[in-house]
Amino acid sequence: MLIGVIADDFTGASDIASALASGVEGKGGLSTVQFLGIPDGVAPTGIDAGVVSLKSRSIAAREAVRQSVAAADWLIKAGVEQIIFKYCSTFDSTPQGNIGPVAEALADRLGASKVIFCPSFPANGRTVYQGNLFVHDVPLAESGMAHHPLTPMRDSDIRRVLQSQAARRVGHLPYQVVQGGAQSIKKALAQMEAPFVVVDAISDCNLVQLAESQASAPLVTGGSAIAAGLAENFIRRGHARSGQFHGETIDGPEIVIAGSCSGATLGQIEYHRASHPEMAIDVDAVMSGEVDADTYLPFLLENAGNAPLLHSSAPQNVLERIQKHYGSSKVAARLDRLFGDIAAKAVAHGVRRVVVAGGETSGAVANALGFSSLRVGKQIDPGVPVLISTTEKPVALALKSGNFGAPDFFEKALNTMVTS
Structure with missing residues (x-):
């Protein structure tokens, strides 16, 4: 396997699995399998990406960390070159939530000194600008997510939400840098002191450029939309060929x-x-x-x-x-x-x-x-x-x-x- 994903819920896992399999602009991505929970035994052969589906979004942070690190250990044994920690494109969490603690544990496990956070998913109306998350044209805290029964989102500023959960300092990469392209992003990240960085992105093009800047990063975190670009990195280098989704049909009740x-x-x-x-x-x-x-x-x-x-x-x-x-x-x-x-x-x-x-x-x-x-x-x-x-x-x-x-x-x- 080339890419391994740790997803904090089952629909999120399906979401990012689709992005990996579809690729940039739906032109074809990686052969992808979604695992329901941490698999037993060795990884199957002949697949490029494996998505481990956890149900860890709303559980105690300590248990979420334990499960996520165990998933990372299995993916590392499977030979993955990059791990994605996938959370919801509306950053579903709370001040006592799991995104910060899990990201810190995975960064430690993978030796990642700089980790980006980008839940942006433009196709579904989720964008990040000036560090704030929008649902279509509405700030997150003013959207229906403010009333979520388990993870009510009452702050649109992802930097503040993440910092409330994480010991590492949280920085911000603004849109003005992101629109400069992959090299601009890479240079700016290298110059930043904060180990965690919330990144603005308002279009799929932004996400493709952001993904290109992360080609050698051991750990990337975000929503599913960045995954298509991360898959493209491997296709571009000739490590995989595109067009790998499974086309089996099922009929019946x-x-x-x-x-x-x-x-x-x-x-x-x-x-x-x-x-x-x-x-x-x-x-x-x-x-x-x-x-x-x-x-x-x-x-x-x-x-x-x-x-x-x-x-x-x-x-x-x-x-x-x-x-x-x-x-x-x-x-x-x-x-x-x-x-x-x-x-x-x-x-x-x-x-x-x-x-x-x-x-x-x-x-x-x-x-x-x-x-x-x-x-x-x-x-x-x-x-x-x-x-x-x-x-x-x-x-x-x-x-x-x-x-x-x-x-x-x-x-x-x-x-x-x-x-x-």
Whole structure:
């Protein structure tokens, strides 16, 4: 393997796997496999990039560090030349969060004296300017992420957020330098004393130039969008050939599960329910133990062929009531367990295509299904590829971050699985 990725959640892992496989401008990147958790044994042969999916974004920092360093150790044994620490393009974290501690531990493990931080993902409206993160044209702290149930982002200045978590000093590389190109970036970074550097980027071109400047860096951190340029570095040097995504097609019964309450997912639910069967989970009944996976499984199986949608998403006022009454972490844990059970039972009953909306929900489903690795296929929407299990009877998955995807994402994902 040439590139190894440590991703702090499952949808983020799929996101960056897609970028590595698609390459710059979708022209083709690296042969990529996504691993669900830290793999056992030796790495498979014949792949250029391996993405280790952790579920470490919202856990205690010490445990996140332990898991991330263990993932790095496995990737180093696999022979990778560069490691990417991938976090969300909205820098999901808190003052007690994991991005700083994990980055410091990985820098120590890899001997990285200068590490960049760039969550920018222009295709999905995430950009960094003057050290501040924007969601489309709205500062992060004024976007819907300010109300995230687990990692509310109430400061748009990524420098301050990162510095609150890290012992190392945090610097800033402004857009005026970035637009000068790879050599300008490289020179400026070499002259900076701060070991951690938040980098401005407002376009894919900026990210390609930034990636070129990091061709020899042992550790890079950021969102998924920089990965295409990092893959191109190896292709340019002749270490890999482009066009390596897996094009396997999967047909058969399908289900759609949504556990996200983001604006994008709520819009996708409204779009899908207009022409497909839909059922909302009764969260109060779930919390009281009145319902379980067997309560909802018949709806999905009976409507196979019509892209049935099961969701727990709710408007902000309903969400706030539920979280206040039961506690947000307890609600999230109970729903994650329920969705995982439902998905596992559905696949056991012959379901072959599974679409999941929401980072935590995707992680729960992936864990419950028990797949050890997934081949990365065609991109559905920016940041979301088709993933195909390496099992004897393959299952196709789409694991979507809550904020990603077009309004018709659910149906598009199911169709792409059949036509990859």
